Amino acid sequence: MSAATSTVMTMAQALNDALDVALDKDGDVLVIGEDVGRTGGVFRITDGLLETYGAARVIDTPVAESGIVGAAFGMAVGGLRPVVELQFMGFSYPAFDQVINHVSRIRHRSQHRFSAPMVIRIPYGGGIGAAEHHSESAEAIYAHVPGLKVVVPSTPYDAKGLLLAAIADPDPVVVCEPIRLYRAVKEEVPAGWYEVPIGPVGVEREGTDVTFIAWGAMMKETRAAASALEEEGVSVEVLDLRTVVPFDADAVVASVSKTGRVVIVHEAPRTVGFGGEVAATVAERCLYSLHAPPERVTGWDSVFPLKRSESQYLPDVARIVAAARRTLEA
């Protein structure tokens, strides 16, 4: 650990730093996945770790997602703390059976005798003009699996703090990492170990007229939309969910009870996206405070498009602002 108390970093650097700190502190932590060693991973998040910690703890694997997650699960049951990297969310599905049928269940199945303190890191989301399967947002699918926690950082600070909290967590945590924010912004990130607690939303900005709720990659557009509206004198409260499960319903309800209006933004397809859960919760718990119907600004119910038509798919500032206007004019 360096003497500096903090450094300006991208999210990619912050995640790398988190892994470095965890590997350094806890001999039970290891990193495992395709190309995580020699190349430092598709996104270089594990860069340099092989050199520092060796091939027994930074493990390059064959292309076998189910086997990787299943083996890491066995390691976790056996007392280690593996951090799995899957290359893209679209390649996480071969491991889905392991995740839903074993990783998320061993504590319940064995009534606390065994547990799986492991982390599955999954780069997700579009916006980089990638090939098919490289732009998926499937946080809602993982959120529907009882026994998993699911976090989605949107800033370098939160990314490091949430990843360290995930590694320290006694139960399995899926970390969805927004690909297009890996290197989009830099901010001060403290040196050494700190945790951003899994659960609480981040209230990024307080406001009184309308609540914006988003997470991960969509925070960028959401913040920009909030700024655009603030210039027009609209007071926007911006919540970064950060954790999808366990969902911080109380904070959402508190905010929407105050503003009476809510716009929920996500990149995943609309039908049964996590936005539905948020909107349902709002309707159930603060119906009488609502001045307008909740709005969801989401991806369409379609395959994520290729480079040339990507912009047709991704929610943008204009759509968010328009949705907010509808709530204000209702």
Next chain:
Amino acid sequence: MSAATSTVMTMAQALNDALDVALDKDGDVLVIGEDVGRTGGVFRITDGLLETYGAARVIDTPVAESGIVGAAFGMAVGGLRPVVELQFMGFSYPAFDQVINHVSRIRHRSQHRFSAPMVIRIPYGGGIGAAEHHSESAEAIYAHVPGLKVVVPSTPYDAKGLLLAAIADPDPVVVCEPIRLYRAVKEEVPAGWYEVPIGPVGVEREGTDVTFIAWGAMMKETRAAASALEEEGVSVEVLDLRTVVPFDADAVVASVSKTGRVVIVHEAPRTVGFGGEVAATVAERCLYSLHAPPERVTGWDSVFPLKRSESQYLPDVARIVAAARRTLEA
């Protein structure tokens, strides 16, 4: 096809009849899955089909869900109409990658040049005291996959008609079959080919005070709860969703706009269950008609329990009635 115009049947028989009718009518239809031939399937839904149609069209396979779905997909792309049986929803996950990355996408990927007119039948739901993984309800996961249709019959008549519609559909359809309704009731089922259209909800009972929305296995408890309330003079409108995707939002909105109250019932875990989508849609589209917050009566966010504690998990009449009372007293 028999001369009788209709026969009293269980859902299991109706599904068997549907497969018989389809195999008889269309030489491209085939049935494929584990133990579907000699034993007629775990639930005997394919009973007798091997004898009638032979091993080339009623195919017993090794235990390889991903391979079965993937091979059936290839067959469908090649012009056949395979009907896959997976043994339980908990064993559908090894095939999830094939479903989400290929089955649901080939039409889009090839811009209509290729398509996958195939059916995946999945027994689902609890209530029979089964072992782990044998009681899952994962319709919301399939519903979140763009490019799939998802139907969930609750009656023998609908089961046959929806399965035939699924077989006739030019695109892939997941048929979730409620295990505990396979032999729970009998009703008149017409002979020969008929279709229940994929999409429209079934309005089972009209009413004015509160709308009940459920599907599949939970229709039994939902109907019973409606009857209990009707005896007290509450007028309940009961919708059987039947199709989860494409979701018949208009019918739901029309009903809730009329009654102003809604109770949504499902057996799947609550967080990001399909009930969230329904409640969100209601809040978005008939907020001003609502007399009370929408209510969701669902399974807990837990592993489905084993036999001895199953009753702690399953939504029952009492919970549904209590939820309805809350909407009436709000």
Next chain:
Amino acid sequence: MRQVLTPSGGLDGTAPLDVELTRRLYRAMVIARVYDRKSTAMQKQGRLATYAPFEGQEAAQIGAAAGLEPDDWVVATYRDAALMWAQGYPWELLVAGRTGDERGGRPPDHVPVLPPSITVGGHMVHAVGLAWAEKIRSSGRIALTSFGDGATSEGDFHEAMNLAAVYDIGCVFFCQNNGYAISLPRHEQTRSDTIAQKAIAYGMPGVQVDGNDLFAVYETVHEAAERARSGQGPTLIEAVTYRIGPHTTADDPTRYRSDDEAVEWRKRDPLERVRIYLSERDAWDDAWEAAIEEEAAGEIDRAVSLAEAMPPLGPGEILDAMFETRPPHLDAQRRQLVGEAP
């Protein structure tokens, strides 16, 4: 196919176990058979959920466990109660699991056995992970995973075998080829002549052994375990055996196999040949048989009583092991479940 003890009780080679240990293992097979038959009977009385009998596979399971050290990991299936018990899993918890009680999945703290896998195929790689962890710790512990012929058709079998071989993981892959995956006979599951030869795909040794031969199974597993323990990596063992009963109590085997087949296999009964072997050495007689059968019945009855005396999980307790600490949403759901909140 490796064989040491022929169906008629003769020796082909030297016995790998002394008479006293053989008697102990014979007794274990007797208890296992009592458990198995009792379970089927209880299921018919509605006291158990669906049950998957293992009659005919006792030598495979008891022999395999005998080849391990007491703290080696065992990761096995719904049909492996005898194996799991032999590695320390108490009968009463095995029964409890089959009554449909979650607490059946919780072995005592020192028992190195995972609760049985209900999904086919997924659990083998868990043994790889456990053995990998032990390798990293240089603990000297290894893992054995048991699975059926049918499980070898799953992709997860392939990934588990491949990963174990690539990293020299101390994992023994123990396949009980009992002839069927539910209704599908072995020769329709795969075109390879043996399951053992599938090891060639992974550069791993593969051994086919008579699974009804206690000595051969013991010897083969013990060799593979010591190979694993010494860092030389995994071995695939195909134990050729036969499921005498139905796939589960819900299954009707007449739909897919002839009675003759089971009759043939009864002649290769795994207990019978040990009985002959021991009696030829004056180490078995009717009186001892009667005594151990009575003891076995008592042991299993006690286990059943213990399991059936357990009160069901209390209201709300089904939500208490989802996480180490219940998060707020499960707190709220628990209050609803127990009726403390609407």
Next chain:
Amino acid sequence: MRQVLTPSGGLDGTAPLDVELTRRLYRAMVIARVYDRKSTAMQKQGRLATYAPFEGQEAAQIGAAAGLEPDDWVVATYRDAALMWAQGYPWELLVAGRTGDERGGRPPDHVPVLPPSITVGGHMVHAVGLAWAEKIRSSGRIALTSFGDGATSEGDFHEAMNLAAVYDIGCVFFCQNNGYAISLPRHEQTRSDTIAQKAIAYGMPGVQVDGNDLFAVYETVHEAAERARSGQGPTLIEAVTYRIGPHTTADDPTRYRSDDEAVEWRKRDPLERVRIYLSERDAWDDAWEAAIEEEAAGEIDRAVSLAEAMPPLGPGEILDAMFETRPPHLDAQRRQLVGEAP
């Protein structure tokens, strides 16, 4: 390892193709290489999304296609443009796909080639299903699926191979072992000496062949295809080759391999040996080379122009191929997308 044409252009056995056909295939390899290099160049200019070059694998791909009938199915990967083109997929659509245009995934109606698989492993069993459909129809058509060494580590490889063997499906499994799965060298992917020997696990023939030898690849694929066509089932072919370039344009191979390796492999260039072979038979000279290179450049330039001249999908069109008929919810979303509805 089967070899017919040695790296120095000599024959080991008899040539399976006459000189004229060899010239045609040589020309195809030249075009493929032009396409490949052009694509890398275009990617650097930002005109293509990430590109996965296949330089060094031309003989494997062109030789494989030559072994098929024109209406045999091909199910291949992101690195198989030469193979797909040789089976009828137009260059301009291959380019269009790489510019990030969905219409690149739509081959003309008569072309029996699926759009390239981007996921590793999942597509092989699609070829099994296609060939199965042809078998049911007794059409005489078969399928070839192409995949890399890395793909053999996936569970789906195992399930595809096993199913194909069990049902005698007319599917050729064509593995281009190019030495790496991104950064992982072949020997760290699996412990088997060869990939070909994995066929033993499925009771299937497996052949290892010099993948840089046009003649050997052609002959081996042709034999396997005819075997498949005659109902004798699948074959696994391991074509040993080398990826001269990076995994993709986003990859830096210096992180995981030495330059020496590529230098060594350049000596086994798949075009070079055919060039020598033909020139020794007076069927190649500098003038012809110059001519076909110019033609190739023209052909690829035309394809690029066509692809780049395509207007992007119009607003809303990304929703138009999710189903045969757009259901109501996609209608509503489409109206939102094009701005006709809030």
